[in-house]
Amino acid sequence: MEYLFRSPIDVDIHLENEEERSFVDIEFEQGRKDKAPVYGSDESVKGAVMIRLKDGRKLDHNGIKIEFVGCIENTYDKGNIHEFTRSVQELASPGEMRQAQMFDFEFKHVEKPYESYFGKNVKLRYFCRVTVTRKMTDVIREKDLWVYRYENEPETNSLxxxxxxxxxxxxxxxxxxxxxxxxxxxxxxxxxxxxxxxxxxxxxxxxxxxxxxxxxxxxxxxxxxxxxxxxxxxxxxxxxxxxxxxxxxxxxxxxxxxxxxxxxxxxxxxxxxxxxxxxxxxxxxxxxxxxxxxxxxxxxx
Structure with missing residues (x-):
């Protein structure tokens, strides 16, 4: 998800073993589609963030962070977003970048109490969000993942x-x-x-x-x-x-x-x-x- 039309950098979020996982097709507003890798509710979320400079320019920033967010969005009220889980890791302190850099991250056993859901009125999302803080406008990228919660056979099952x-x-x-x-x-x-x-x-x-x-x-x-x-x-x-x-x-x-x-x-x-x-x-x-x-x-x- 991009918040800027002209970004001075490219930001990619890669989740560990992503290619080996099952995927779920998801659709956002305006018909934008994506694929989200499937995670179990008790899995850690691990990966790397790659930041590349454009046109050989340097990047002055006020810090780089990654968040793991679980939220519920009301599709009839765009401003009504409830975060039920959120973890933050700092990837870089304020400074200057002159070449591409990769940052590893890991959210160990991060809380994922509910299964992902995209419905008519409501969405329950999990995603990683990278923010590169700048004096002008921050650069933000998001990557969704899809959580399944598995259950045991019910003890009772009535006719x-x-x-x-x-x-x-x-x-x-x-x-x-x-x-x-x-x-x-x-x-x-x-x-x-x-x-x-x-x-x-x-x-x-x-x-x-x-x-x-x-x-x-x-x-x-x-x-x-x-x-x-x-x-x-x-x-x-x-x-x-x-x-x-x-x-x-x-x-x-x-x-x-x-x-x-x-x-x-x-x-x-x-x-x-x-x-x-x-x-x-x-x-x-x-x-x-x-x-x-x-x-x-x-x-x-």
Whole structure:
């Protein structure tokens, strides 16, 4: 990220073993895109800063520093940035540079309490920021990294059972084998048609993501359908049972976030939707919990 159009120096931030890591594509405002290397929540952040002079000119500066920052940004209020972690290292005291220099840095076991997230209303970012302080205008560069937080298998995982009913017209029961899923999991369930006296045109199961920021009365929510899974097309018969299998791998999902730094939540719901021949819609939804695991082969999920 550049804050000057004409900088007297080039500043590059290189993270150790960056090329060997997985990357996440991220998109900033104005359509600017970048790739961020993936870090675990307990990893140190180590690397080097290279500063090159332009046009053979010398650089007089008032100090060079690097910061590791974790922050939450409200996309509807650009000035509302909350830093929840920040570490600083001085790379150079005030002085003069006549040639390119490299500065090593390391933030040992720096605090990364939350997983990275770029949503509709809010962003949770981690980045390294280099500042070269000058008499005129400071030169600032940022480099994002992406943090994953891994969890263990939940100790309890309950069956979900719900029903959709209209007096003397429709009675459907559906169940899912559990309510907590890792991001490469498979949702397995069954749908039972107990009573069907209306013409059902189609039925689908949707995964809904609901993002909420702030606290009442200044609270904003945004819901989006991550995916639609068509269960059936046509009218079912009474007593019919339809199996359901949804593979989560490949969808744009994140773990469930609850009360992150008292700033935002991201929750997921399974929504069963029926549409009759008159285009009336009947639905029922249940919250599910998504979590990230790392299996024995080291595959990120």
């Amino acid at each position: 979900i059972k719900m029903d959709v009913g209209i007096d003397d017209c429709l009675h459907i029961e559906f169940e899912y084998t559990k309510n907590k899923y890792h991001l490469r999991d498979v949702i397995v369930g069954k749908i039972y048609f107990i009573l069907v006296r209306i013409k059902v045109q189609r039925m689908e199961v949707n995964i809904i993501r609901r993002e909420t920021i702030g606290t009442p009365p200044n609270q904003y929510s945004n819901s989006e359908t991550v995916t639609r899974f068509q269960v059936m097309d046509g009218n079912p018969n009474r007593g019919e049972t339809i199996p359901l299998r949804m593979f989560l791998n490949g969808y744009s999902l994140t773990p469930t976030f609850r009360d992150v730094n008292k700033k935002f939540n991201v929750r997921y719901y399974l929504s069963l939707i029926l549409v009759d021949e008159d285009q009336r819609r009947y639905f029922k939804q249940s919250e599910i919990t998504l979590w990230r695991r790392k299996d024995e082969q080291g595959i990120i999920a």
